[in-house]
Amino acid sequence: MRYFLIFTFFISIASSCKHVNVYEKQVDLPQHEWKRNQNAVIRFEITDSSSHQLYLVVRHTQKFPFNKLLVRLLIQDTAKRTVGSMHINAPLTHSNGSWNGIPMDDIYYSRIKVNPPVFLRPGSYRFVLQQAMKEQTIPYILNVGIALNQ
Numbered sequence: 679m680r681y682f683l684i685f686t687f688f689i690s691i692a693s694s695c696k697h698v699n700v701y702e703k704q705v706d707l708p709q710h711e712w713k714r715n716q717n718a719v720i721r722f723e724i725t726d727s728s729s730h731q732l733y734l735v736v737r738h739t740q741k742f743p744f745n746k747l748l749v750r751l752l753i754q755d756t757a758k759r760t761v762g763s764m765h766i767n768a769p770l771t772h773s774n775g776s777w778n779g780i781p782m783d784d785i786y787y788s789r790i791k792v793n794p795p796v797f798l799r800p801g802s803y804r805f806v807l808q809q810a811m812k813e814q815t816i817p818y819i820l821n822v823g824i825a826l827n828q
Contacts, residue, residue, distance in 0.1 A: 704735055704823030705807075712816040718807040720824050724798045732792040734768050734807075735823035740784040742818040744811070745771040749822070752806040753796065761803075762796055765810065789825055 705718035712718075724730070736747060746769050753762035768790040772778050779786030805824045809816055 700825060700827050702733075702735060702823060702825035704737070704821040706821055707819055710739070710818055710820050712809045712819050712822065714809050714811075714814050716809070718822045720805045720807070722803050722805065722824070722826065724800055724803055727797075727799045729795040729797050731795045731827040733825040734766055734788075734790045734792055735821070735825050736768065736770065736779070736788045736790070736819065737821040738770070738779075738786055738788075739818040739820065740777070740786070742770070742786075744816070745769065745775070747816075747819075748810040750808040750810045751792070751824075752804075752808070753798075754804040754806060756802045758804065761798075764792070766790070766792055785820065 701722060703720045703722070705720060707716070707718070732751075734747075734749060734751075746767060749766045749768060751762075751764050751766055752760050754760050768788070770778060770786070770788055777786045777788075779788035807822050807824070
């Protein structure tokens with residue numbers, strides 16, 4: 679009886695686990711600068727009709743001069759029709775001024791949750807990230823990208 683209970687416990691644990699696919703793609707920014715007229719375009723193939731949680735992914739150096747990043751996100755279908763648009767105010771520091779990303783020497787990796795989740799149908803999508811800061815050029819930023827739970 680004891681082995682049966684242990685076996686049942688492990689079966690129930692194994693069957694209750696839900697597999698979540700997280701996909702992430704980044705665009706390298708030339709000369710570690712993001713110019714206002716420079717779009718970062720990321721393509722994803724969506725295989726199911728469901729709500730997807732998006733994350734803005736940012737890699738920057740310790741010399742990055744701002745505590746947040748303003749980004750406009752456009753979601754386009756294969757015909758380049760915009761099916762979604764949002765402005766993202768991405769905080770890159772804690773309230774005490776320290777970087778909130780994962781440090782790797784003098785580089786910080788941040789994954790910022792974008793709310794609300796977006797509903798996408800199966801198909802190919804373009805995620806267009808546009809720099810929306812007041813400055814024409816943002817220095818010391820290495821990559822920007824999108825991660826999504828599918």
